[in-house]
Amino acid sequence: MEKRPATKICRVCGDKAYSYNFNVITCESCKAFFRRNANKEKEIRCPFNEQCDINTVSRRFCQRCRLQKCFRVGMKKEWIMSDEARLEKKQRIQENRERRAAAAAAVASVNAALGLGGQMGGSATILKHSTEMDQQELALTQQQTRKSIKQEQPLL
Incomplete structure (x- = not known):
């Protein structure tokens, strides 16, 4: 299957994006991360005082700040399919x-x-x-x- 050229930028981490996911243009990585973590009850802690800058490199270091950014840019957990x-x-x-x-x-x-x-x-x-x-x-x-x-x- 041939990949489409990425002309969009992920609103969460800045990586290449192809489409809207949960109401926001995101990369596949942030889409999967949000789907897996948005509905979890477990409290995630930030090891860096909740001041992380989320980008393609740092997105793996702090789940809490990444998830908060997902919500901040407009991703909707209600759109996750059961x-x-x-x-x-x-x-x-x-x-x-x-x-x-x-x-x-x-x-x-x-x-x-x-x-x-x-x-x-x-x-x-x-x-x-x-x-x-x-x-x-x-x-x-x-x-x-x-x-x-x-x-x-x-x-x-």
Whole structure:
């Protein structure tokens, strides 16, 4: 998988960031740190009198100041998914993947039955084939209509 270029800066530590996490643009490290620590009941102590400057190097030295900065820049612990919600989301994703795979298999099966193997691919092949059939049916209907009109016209 190709990585996107990082054009954003983590609001917590200043590292490269790719997206919003818990309402703030953060790096993957701060996202994971916040998810693991925001809901913990345990009191974390600062070894440096709560005056730590959090950056890419120091972020590992003081969990308390890092977590406080996460909250200060606007990260929201309410946005952390519960284990149940995370499992439910994974199940929905898997069901959607299976549904799409089944639909693709059905399209491939119809294409094979119609003898449309690898002409275009996917539903586009069926659409192209059905459009051609519609055009042929329309032309045939027009021919039949013209014939019946000619037959119904009285001879002068």
